[in-house]
Amino acid sequence: MHKSHTTLLTWFWAIVLVVHDKRGVSATYIARELELTYPTAWLLLHKIRKAMGDRDANYQLTGLVELDDAFF
Numbered sequence: 001m002h003k004s005h006t007t008l009l010t011w012f013w014a015i016v017l018v019v020h021d022k023r024g025v026s027a028t029y030i031a032r033e034l035e036l037t038y039p040t041a042w043l044l045l046h047k048i049r050k051a052m053g054d055r056d057a058n059y060q061l062t063g064l065v066e067l068d069d070a071f072f
Contacts, residue, residue, distance in 0.1 A: 006044065010034055014044045018052075 001011050013034055017025055031041035 006036075006040060010036070011044065014041075015048055018045065018048050 014030055017030055027038060027042040027045045030045055031038045
């Protein structure tokens with residue numbers, strides 16, 4: 001979000017769209033829903049995914065782990 005020309009509200013709506021769908025969303029979907037250009041939506045999506053991946057890298061699951069409604 002730092003030094004981005006995209007509004008903070010648009011960032012938050014993009015994050016909501018990304019985390020709301022279990023299957024994942026495409027940049028085309030984000031562009032259409034938020035009325036953005038495809039390159040802007042693509043950049044938002046990749047920055048959000050990178051931030052989510054960096055956060056997950058800090059946590060390691062230990063012990064008994066139960067998953068609900070997921071397939072691996």
